Amino acid sequence: xxxxASSPSSTPKVTQRAADRIFAGSARGAGIxxxxxxxxxxxxxxxxxxxALTADPEDIAILDGQPxxxxxxxxxxxxxxxxxxxxxxxxxxxxxxxxxxxxxxxxKIAVPLGYVLDLLxxxxxxxxxxxxxxxxxxxxxxxxxxxxxxxxxxPLFAGPASGTGRTxxxxxxxxxxxxxxxxxxxxxxxxxxxPKLYEEAALALGATRxxxxxxxxxxxxxxxxxxxxxxGLGRALGETLAVAMVLSATGVITVNLISSVxxxxxAANVALSFPEASGLNVNALIASGLILFAITLIVNSIxxxxxxxxxxxxxAN
Amino acid sequence: MSQIATASTANYYASNRLPSYAVGLxxxxxxxxxxxxxxxxxxxxxxxxxxxxxxGVVTALVFGVLQYVTSLIVEGSRRAIDxxxxxxxxxxxxxAMIPLLSLLYTVVSLGAERFDYDFFNYSxxxxxxxxxxxxxxxxxxxxxxxxxxxxxxxxxxxxxIYLVEYSAGNxxxxxxxxxxxxxxxxxxxxxxxxxxxxxxxxxxxxxxVGIAGAAALSVLMIPIVVRSSEEMLRLVPNELREAxxxxxxxxxxxxxxxxxxxxxxxxxxxxxxxxxRVMGETAPLLIAAGxxxxxxxxxxxxxxxxxxxxxxxxxxxxxxxxEAYLDRAWAGALTLILIVMALNLGARLVTNIFxxxxxx
Numbered sequence: 314x315x316x317x318a319s320s321p322s323s324t325p326k327v328t329q330r331a332a333d334r335i336f337a338g339s340a341r342g343a344g345i346x347x348x349x350x351x352x353x354x355x356x357x358x359x360x361x362x363x364x365a366l367t368a369d370p371e372d373i374a375i376l377d378g379q380p381x382x383x384x385x386x387x388x389x390x391x392x393x394x395x396x397x398x399x400x401x402x403x404x405x406x407x408x409x410x411x412x413x414x415x416x417x418x419x420x421k422i423a424v425p426l427g428y429v430l431d432l433l434x435x436x437x438x439x440x441x442x443x444x445x446x447x448x449x450x451x452x453x454x455x456x457x458x459x460x461x462x463x464x465x466x467x468p469l470f471a472g473p474a475s476g477t478g479r480t481x482x483x484x485x486x487x488x489x490x491x492x493x494x495x496x497x498x499x500x501x502x503x504x505x506x507x508p509k510l511y512e513e514a515a516l517a518l519g520a521t522r523x524x525x526x527x528x529x530x531x532x533x534x535x536x537x538x539x540x541x542x543x544x545g546l547g548r549a550l551g552e553t554l555a556v557a558m559v560l561s562a563t564g565v566i567t568v569n570l571i572s573s574v575x576x577x578x579x580a581a582n583v584a585l586s587f588p589e590a591s592g593l594n595v596n597a598l599i600a601s602g603l604i605l606f607a608i609t610l611i612v613n614s615i616x617x618x619x620x621x622x623x624x625x626x627x628x629a630n
Numbered sequence: 631m632s633q634i635a636t637a638s639t640a641n642y643y644a645s646n647r648l649p650s651y652a653v654g655l656x657x658x659x660x661x662x663x664x665x666x667x668x669x670x671x672x673x674x675x676x677x678x679x680x681x682x683x684x685x686g687v688v689t690a691l692v693f694g695v696l697q698y699v700t701s702l703i704v705e706g707s708r709r710a711i712d713x714x715x716x717x718x719x720x721x722x723x724x725x726a727m728i729p730l731l732s733l734l735y736t737v738v739s740l741g742a743e744r745f746d747y748d749f750f751n752y753s754x755x756x757x758x759x760x761x762x763x764x765x766x767x768x769x770x771x772x773x774x775x776x777x778x779x780x781x782x783x784x785x786x787x788x789x790x791i792y793l794v795e796y797s798a799g800n801x802x803x804x805x806x807x808x809x810x811x812x813x814x815x816x817x818x819x820x821x822x823x824x825x826x827x828x829x830x831x832x833x834x835x836x837x838x839v840g841i842a843g844a845a846a847l848s849v850l851m852i853p854i855v856v857r858s859s860e861e862m863l864r865l866v867p868n869e870l871r872e873a874x875x876x877x878x879x880x881x882x883x884x885x886x887x888x889x890x891x892x893x894x895x896x897x898x899x900x901x902x903x904x905x906x907r908v909m910g911e912t913a914p915l916l917i918a919a920g921x922x923x924x925x926x927x928x929x930x931x932x933x934x935x936x937x938x939x940x941x942x943x944x945x946x947x948x949x950x951x952x953e954a955y956l957d958r959a960w961a962g963a964l965t966l967i968l969i970v971m972a973l974n975l976g977a978r979l980v981t982n983i984f985x986x987x988x989x990x
Contacts (some may be wrong), residue, residue: 336882337796343788344797344806351809354816354824354849361827409722417719428978433730435745435903435970437910440963443945444733447956483919490729497726521712551817553913554942580819580913587917591836602823606816613815 354606362600373593377584385601386555390566391576392605395481395556396549396572399488404542406494411500411538416526427501434494442558445487450559451477453486457571464474468568475573482570484578492545497549499544503537504530536619543616547609553580579605648704660693661685690721734967741964744957754923754940759951764962766925767940770840773929774919774936775909777844778851783901785848786855793856794863795885815855821849822914829918840929843919844938847908854907858900863891875955894982899977906973910966912938937966937977 370376376384410430414423455472464470507530515525562577562585577585583598590598664685694717701710753766789806797803825846829837866889874884890897921943922931944959 330880330882333880333882338793339926340788340792340796343785344792344802346785347789347813347856348809349850350849351813353828355822357824357827357831358820360977361830393910406722406726409719410726413719413723417716420724432971432974434842435910435974436733437908437912437938437963437966437970439910439912439941440737440967441733443941443959443963444736446945447734448736449729486729490733493726521708523715524708526715547815551815551819553817553819554916554938558945569872580817583819583823584913584916588921595835599823599827602817602820606820609815609817609820610812613812617811621647622891 358599358603358606361596362603363420363596365597365600368593369594373597375590375594375597381597381600384597385579385604387564387566387576388579388582388601389604389608391481392550392578392580392608394568394576395485395488395545395578398482399487399492399549400542400546402486403489403493403496403545406489407496407542407545408500408538410493410497411504412526412530414497414501415504416522416530417607427498430494430497430501434498438491438552438555439558441487441491442555445483445555445559446479449487450483453478453483454478460571469570471569471572473573474571475561477561477573479559479575480573481560481573481575483558483614484556484575487559488549490553491552491555492549495548496541496545497539500534501539503534503541507533536622540616540620542613543619547612547616550609550612551580551605553584557581557584646705647709648701652700653697656696657689657693661689662694663692664688664850667880683718690717693717732843737960737963740957740960742961743962744961749958751959753925757923758801758949760954762958764937764940764958764965766922767937767962768965769925769927770919770922770934771909771937773841774843774847774915774934775905775929777841777929778847778908779901779905781844782847782851782855782904786852787859789856790859790863791885793860795881810853810856813849814857816849817851818846818850818911819913819917821846821919824849825914825918836849838918838920838933839931840919840926840934843915843934844929846914846918847911850911850914851904851908852909854904855901859893859897860902862896862900863889865896895980898984899981900975902977904969906977909973910938910970912936912942915939937962937969941966948987 365373365381370380371378371380414426414430418426423515454474454476457478457480460470461474511529511533512525515529516522517564520528556578557580560575560577560581562572562581564582565574565575567574579601583602586594587598668681668685694714697717698710698714701713740905742819747763749763749765750768751765752761752763754762754764755766759912789810793806797806815880825842826838828845829839829842833839870888870892871884874888876879881885915936916939919939922933922935924935926932926934941959941962944955944962948955
């Protein structure tokens, strides 16, 4: 303290304490651990999945003699089909709820509703599966019967209607219910970030509430809503148990929504086959998991790209 | 001016608007119409009563049309559209509440059946029919979640400290942020496959142990912890750090004694939400930790049951007395939901009570 600073002309030397260096090092190390983990996930899946691609299909029991590609194509189709159906059902409803909470419901109701939705987003998927399998599937049977009778000429409802209700449509409905709180939560946040002054300006110019929403709230929230639904899509693609517990799958490609012959999804197929699998079968299942990983990676990258592209215009990040 | 003065017989600003009771009146009319329609048009000798959900759907339709037409005549097309959209948005909300309420109701009502002393104190060892419990599954869930938390929180928290305090947005930080995003999107079952492959290579093929389950859960948990802690650390005002540096406190002590305590409430909330999220994961544990009917407190050997997997197997493999297995599944689901909700509410309480209040 008594000594003056040694040389004010040169930059003052920052004392590097050992503790400082240890702390900084461990923080950096933790960050690198994450990169290593992700690399490990990819490498291990590749290493364990590769034997399924190179081995003779005859040696892998679950492939049933067909090449790996023929085995996995219906699964990929089922995964995309179920997730797309779920998103198609959930998206309009989720945007509606988000608008209801952000702009229609009185504040007193809106805040608790937000809490309830957050809680529902946290309900484990196995509970949704249990509910879908025991309550929803039997409840859907009358509807399937009616659809087959009256709309049977459309290939989607060609039937014959499933006797158990465990169809791809029921599975997609469960997925829709699951992703609904996720899409709603993000969309609501985005809608709430619309500048109050813009809304008031639109209303002051004589716009009705819907016109205000269409001209002010929706354009500002578009990127956020799209990325929210991409997140929901990612969740629906990777969802395992809810599908495994609801769907009765046969591994075919069909757009028939209500029959008992349904395509399975990658994740559900792995969950159902893995506990009994051994040897090369395990490798085949891991390879299919790798494909699922790639699909969700693409979907999430698109979502991220949309968010980054519109970052400056919206609060969606 | 004179025109207005003469035209305003009652209230000028309320003219061309539907009175407030009109909506209620139209709703009643729509309900009466559809209910009556269904009661009268029912085929002779139909045993079942009026289909209530169908009446609801038709009522909504009739009400929508009635309201649109009335509003169109009295208020013009813009307000008619506005009213219709209001109806649609409200309907979307009601529509979504149906499955969610149905889910909660069934879980509570069916789960209460076996939500008893035995359920929390017995395992499924040597149980084939009724009785038994999920104590072994709960023990497994707590062990694996605790291990996953022990792995994820230090790694996640240190990473977020690196990102916020040390990196200054360099190349490594940008790639970490990108790959944390990628990790957020890993499907849970893929995390399970990874943990399984990892431990198969180390301990021999077919290994299913508790620690593998914990590793799978960590892969899912780390990105959530990183994201939430990073956000919280960024919220700490820079003035606090500068004040600490000005007093000659070294950087690491500033972080430990100033930055972290300020952000602690937010970080705790994030960690609790992450725990709630992984606790309900079924697929990765199904793959990596397997399934068991017995107590197993050692995560390094043998399979370990978890609560979500207990629910799954009770449902999929209904034994000789399906009723008993389903009852146990529902009780397990109820327990899971209660734990998850308690964690969520606890997280909110932490935020509300301990978060530092700035201004306002």
